[in-house]
Amino acid sequence: MPLYMSLLVEHSLSPSMIRGQGYDGASNMRGEVNGLKTLIMNDTPRAYYIHCFAHQLQLILVAVAKKNDTCGWLFEIFANLLNVIGVSCKRRDMLRQSQAQHVAQALEVGEIDSGTGLNQELGLKRPGDTRWGSHFKCLLNIINLFPSIVDILVYIGKHGSSENKFKAQIVLCSLESFDFIFMAHLMLTILGYTNDLCVALQRKEQDIVNAMGLVNSTKNVLQKMREQGWETLLHKVTSFSTKHKVEVPSMDALYVPQGRSRRFVEQATNLHHFRVGIFFGSD
Template sequence: MTSPKIQKDIINCCAKETTKCIIEELGHDYFGILANESSDVSQKEQLALLLQYVDRKFEKVVERFSGIIHVGDTTALSLKEEFMTLLMDHSLRPSMIRGQGYDGDSNMKGEINGLKTLIMNDTPRAYYVLYFAHQLQLTLVVVAKNNDSCGWLFEILANLLNVVEVSCKRRDMIRESQAQKVAQALDLGELKSGSRLNQELGLKRLGDTRWGSHYKSLLNIIHMFPTIVEVLVHIGKHGSSEDKFKAQIVLGSLETFDFVFMAHLMLAIFGYTNDLYVALQRKEQDIVNVMELISYAKIGLQKVREQGWEALLNKITSFCVKHGIVVLTMGASYVPQGRSIRFVEQITNLQHFRLDIFLGVIDLHLQELDNRFNERNMELLTCMACLSSKDNFSSFVKDKVLKLATFYPKEFSSLDVMSLELQLDIFIDNMQSDNQFRDLNDLLNFL
């Protein structure tokens, strides 16, 4: 049992038995495929494949890991061949695929030669739905990359983390300094004590695929701003020569109106999208609820765009006054911080911060949300949501259910659709008039 060879044999046997149980549970029913590619520690490209289907009791949708494939290249054609080989090894028919879910890379979602297109060419009913959470992540990534000021902000945040989070000693300095300030505020009556209040805060490592980390980091940085400044000053005076230089540069950027403005603006934007981000991470998420959250996020951002300038500027001004940061006069000429004036047009502070940054960033964000959550798969999901039993079938719309049927022409012929139109009238009348179905919230309650 201590032999590596025997251990590998046991693991392989367990894997085969587990896979066998999964395939038996799936049987010959329809299924969806989920996949993601990434490199392992040896830099070999790996493709993980999951199967998604309804269990035998019709109680829930399950996702089962079915294998990892080593791929020599990540072209769509190569990925498809590996996909089909793995499915055939498990005696699964590609014709039974009824859904695909990947990330937003061009080799996966490309309209001409992407993996989802190649599979749909063989199985037209295998509709592709991009991961909702990943769509939101990509929206925020595009905003950061397409706006210079956003890119500058996140570069400063990355530099800050590299300075203060590089050692346990510096993390302890932040904790100790913050604890002292909390104790002083409690003594002065500025904070209340109690359960779950005044908990220890830290700085989150940033990542493009985890934009919730950006929101939490911005929250903590604004909340702990005096503490962070104090630690940076200490490093700038007593650190090594290299660390002194880095700390002084980061501190110089933090104590500017530009940084405070961008931090508060992005915090406001993340505030409206964070609930959506968290909701999209849940395993059991209701389609109707997702659609509503997307709409609420767009409405919230549009409201900030139209009515939020004065409130945001007042909050930023108060923050700057409280922490001794120079407040810029909106009518004066804009002078960029940490960047050459050669890259900036001769404009006023009001034009820069309100037009270029405030309106520009929000408009870019709204545009990306519209682009990424306005595809055909959204129509497919919206039509499916009409079958929800929640609130006495309040989401039911007959025309959308009929539209859903047209997406599957091999299951619903033109005659079937004509019959379905009459059957749906009878169905909804029965459902809404029968007290047995009045309190249904999901399919489980049918059983």
């Protein structure tokens, strides 16, 4: 008797009564040869398979985002950053120490509040395309750890081995650019809305009618952001850049890409590039 069948029998569940099955799309679950979906449907053909709503949304969002050149550039920086800092226990310890120092300084001048659950230790973990919320959490931590990350990259860029030294300098050059900060805040806002949707979709009591309503609500929020959120986003990006001593370009000046050739971008003003080309996504 197959293992999954034994488990059903153990809990007094009859396979003949199965009408539906739902989980993520991993090969060991939905595989056409030996996946759990196939094994169950061989015995119970009427058991419809439903791909987890939240998992589907995660895969779609990541796939669509990576097809966009600017988003792909952002994710590539994430990967390079994690390769420089995340692969070493020593560097992760340095990041924690730097974070603690910045938190202490912020508390001293009253920039942040203290209390239960606040100012938790953060880290950098590699996001996964099948783990919902991992890209959102990674991006959120990078924004919150920005000054500490810069400290570590500067240290590696000065005192690391030859290979790591140049990698750190290249990553730091991209991080300390208005392009990166703009894209990071834009994606953080978008992924924040979709993350709320996913949390709702993963509730056990969720039904398809309510799920579609939640999807429509999220689409409306994103559309409203697209129509009315430019000034708010630009203010956040400008404030963050000024705080961390990153040059804010004049919106009337011609756009000069950071870390990429001008051959791959349209010749336009900064305002047109960031607002029309990226925020509205017309290109």
